Amino acid sequence: MSVTVHLPTVLRSHAGGAKDVTADGATVGEVLTALASEYPGLSGQVINGDGTLHKFVNVYVNDDDVRYMSALDTPVTDSDEVSILPAVAGGAVGSSRSLPT
Amino acid sequence: MTLYGSVLDLIGNTPLVDITALSPNPDARILIKLEGQNPSGSVKDRIALSMIEQAESDRRLSPGQTLIEPTSGNTGIGMAMVCKLKGYHLTVVLPSNVSPERRQLLEVWGAEIIESPGSEGSNGAVKMARDLAADHPEWAFLYQYANPANPKAHYQGTGPEIWRDCPEITHFVAGLGTSGTLLGCGRYLKEHNPDVKILAVEPPAGEMVDGLRNLDDGYIPPIFIDSGGAELLDGKKIVRPRESIEWTRRLTEVGIFAGISSGAALAGAAKCAESIDRGTIVVVAADGGWKYLSTGAWTDDLDVVEKRAKETIYF
Structure with a gap:
């Protein structure tokens, strides 16, 4: 299962500057783990050493935040898009260059 | 009409309006709470x-x-x-x-x-x-992101008003922001009916303007952590600028001129309506459209407005 993952600016340098990458996995956790093994610089940035999500990272499958689904066990399929977004203060700016439009 | 001693007495008691005409599912009612009716113009x-x-x-x-x-x-x-x-x-x-x-x-x-x-x-x-x-x-x-009087205003005001006007509510949708609206209303509504679902809408911060050098510069409002926000919320969705503007425009079809974060919240409510068989969704329109006229959100070409949205704070 190959899933498209959208990276935020702060993580792109760890993936050779790529905005979108693909990784294999049947769950969000598997996809992110595969990503970290392909791009070792991402290791520890999204998933902590104890296997939980970094507190300042929000991960979405399509439109939905996985923390309110099954977290890293949330299933993904080929047509899904995973977006990693940093948690920042509310009063957001209307830009979404890290997202599919 | 009532005579008021001060404009401050006009804060709260905002109207709730049925806009099911905009719902993608006719069995999912959508009601919108018009916070732009507050005296300085917002929730x-x-x-x-x-x-x-x-x-x-x-x-x-x-x-x-x-x-x-x-x-x-x-x-x-x-x-x-x-x-x-x-x-x-x-x-x-x-x-x-x-x-x-x-x-x-x-x-x-x-x-x-x-x-x-x-x-x-x-x-x-x-x-x-x-x-x-x-x-x-x-x-x-006073620091709105960490002040318990922020969610308290919604626990004592907005939440009870919604319950009074719409006890049949099944879903509550609002923008995340400081999280005060969701925490205060969410707690009040769940205390009265634990089955009410509390859904956050988050317009993503732009990568050019998120101020982050690394992920550890991130921020979660202290009131969200202190009030158990993660346990209270039932879901959180991202809504993109283009959808927000499209739904802000659609609100004018039912005579509502609201700000762009209201369009974002409504986009979230519409997605919720599509995902349920039937129910009553209450969504918060945080302010009116007046402060956003200069953005051309209603009148300029959608592509142009979307591009401009990448440089201006709309919410």
Whole structure:
């Protein structure tokens, strides 16, 4: 299962500057783990050493935040898009260059 | 008509309007709460009054004192109006790229404006205000992101109003922001019916303006953590600028001229309506459209507005 993952600016340098990458996995956790093994610089940035999500990272499958689904066990399929977004203060700016439009 | 002794008495008791005509599922009713009807024009009047009156009763404010607050606009405008009536001086830390109407409204109410870098978004304003507050212990720093009087205003006001007007509510949808609306209303509604689902809508911060050098610069509002926000929410969705503008425009079909964050919240409500068989969704329109006219959100080409949305703070 190959899933498209959208990276935020702060993580792109760890993936050779790529905005979108693909990784294999049947769950969000598997996809992110595969990503970290392909791009070792991402290791520890999204998933902590104890296997939980970094507190300042929000991960979405399509439109939905996985923390309110099954977290890293949330299933993904080929047509899904995973977006990693940093948690920042509310009063957001209307830009979404890290997202599919 | 009722005679009011002060404009402050007009805060709250906003109308709830049935806009099921816009629902993608006719069996999913959508009701919208028009917070733009508050006297300074947004939902933030509620927390402005609540935070200031709480500080007064805690004896943290003295006549003529200066308050400092980071805001992308609405909280500052509400606080500036309340401060003017109560005799305080307000300094706001405002990202440089907010719509010009917001800046002008702050000036109307006599607030002093300190600009934070637009490229750092609200994160930058929060950081600068915290630094300034630390340097000026004589200023009162009510700090909407960490003040329990923020969610309390919604627990005591917005939530009970919704329950009074619509006890058949099944889903509550609002923008995340400081999280005060979701926490206060969510807690009140769940206490009265644990089956009500509480759904957050988050317009993503732009990568060019999120102010992050690394992920550890991220920010979660302290009230969200302190009030158990993660346990209270049943879901959180991202809504993109284009969808937000499209739904802001669609609101005019039912005669509602609301701000762009209202369109974002409605986009979230519409997705919710599609995902359920039947139910009653209540969504919050945080403000009116007036402050966003200069963005051309209603009248310019959608592609142009979307592009412009990448440089201006709309929420």
